[in-house]
Amino acid sequence: MLEEIVYKQDPEEFLNNDNAYINNLRNSTKKIKLFDVSSKTEKEIYQDIYQNIEDIQYENGKVYFIAHKGQKIEYIDLETKQKQTLCKLPKEGVTLNGIYDNKLQYIYYTGSEGKVDKAYYIDLETKESKEMKLFDKNGYLVEILAENKEFYFVRKGYELGAEYTTWAGTKQQDIERINYALMKKEDYWSSKPKYIDIKNT
Numbered sequence: 001m002l003e004e005i006v007y008k009q010d011p012e013e014f015l016n017n018d019n020a021y022i023n024n025l026r027n028s029t030k031k032i033k034l035f036d037v038s039s040k041t042e043k044e045i046y047q048d049i050y051q052n053i054e055d056i057q058y059e060n061g062k063v064y065f066i067a068h069k070g071q072k073i074e075y076i077d078l079e080t081k082q083k084q085t086l087c088k089l090p091k092e093g094v095t096l097n098g099i100y101d102n103k104l105q106y107i108y109y110t111g112s113e114g115k116v117d118k119a120y121y122i123d124l125e126t127k128e129s130k131e132m133k134l135f136d137k138n139g140y141l142v143e144i145l146a147e148n149k150e151f152y153f154v155r156k157g158y159e160l161g162a163e164y165t166t167w168a169g170t171k172q173q174d175i176e177r178i179n180y181a182l183m184k185k186e187d188y189w190s191s192k193p194k195y196i197d198i199k200n201t
Contacts, residue, residue, distance in 0.1 A: 001058050002042065004031040005050065026051035026068055034078070046076050046083075059099040059124065066096060066106075073106065073122070087122055087129060099124070100144050100152075101185060105132070107141065115139035121189070133191040136179075144188070151182045156195055 006029040014021035031047040046053075051068040058064070064075045069092040076083050089106075097105035103121045110117035119132040119141050134142045136157030146153040159177040166172050181195035 001063070002033040002035050003056070004033060005029070006031065026054070032056070032063055032076070045078055045081060055096045057096045057099050057104060059102070059104075062124075064096065064099070064104060066094060069093070073104070086124075087127065097141070098144070100147065101189075103189065105141075116141050130189075131191075132189075134188065134193060142188070142193075145180075147185070150184060151196075152185055152188050154181055154183055154188070154195075155179070156181045156193075 008028045009024050014024055028050045029047055030050045030053055031044050033042045033044050035042050053065040054068045056063055056065040061078045062075045066073050071092050072088045073086040075086050094106045094108055097107050102124045105121045107119045108117040120129050122129045143155045144152045145155055157179045158175045160173040161176045163171055163173050180198045183195050187194045
């Protein structure tokens with residue numbers, strides 16, 4: 001699957017104006033295309049104003065998306081080209097985070113550091129939603145990096161160094177180590193922090 005943006009105006013006109021650049025992007029056209037590897041051809045399957053399909057994920061012949069300030073997750077069936085609503089949301093500001101084992105994660109972030117306010121997943125088969133509470137000590141969701149049939153390989157957190165002041169006068173901490181682990185899939189979706197730690201040298 002490919003995404004193509006047809007800008008309403010040349011984005012280079014707004015390089016010195018962030019708000020105008022973002023407004024131009026959101027009012028441009030986003031096209032969703034399928035690429036046939038054997039014939040090396042593209043086929044457009046859907047298009048809309050960028051802000052209406054701002055954040056997208058793909059799984060099993062369906063493209064899931066949410067609009068800018070949207071309060072529902074929608075999807076397009078690539079066979080029928082029909083747009084449908086997957087679920088309604090309690091408030092705007094959600095980000096789609098990925099699909100694993102037919103479960104779509106969606107997250108509400110807080111502040112400029114990207115820390116999680118609330119995180120959920122919806123089972124794409126049953127349409128059941130559940131809150132996720134598997135966070136590291138720095139307030140980030142434990143992230144799936146790879147998987148096999150039984151386990152996920154996850155990034156379960158970071159070790160941060162001492163805070164210091166940069167040349168620009170801002171406070172900063174550097175990541176000194178990333179902590180990885182294995183965990184059973186059922187424990188991940190049940191938010192049970194039963195990690196099998198992996199030594200990171």
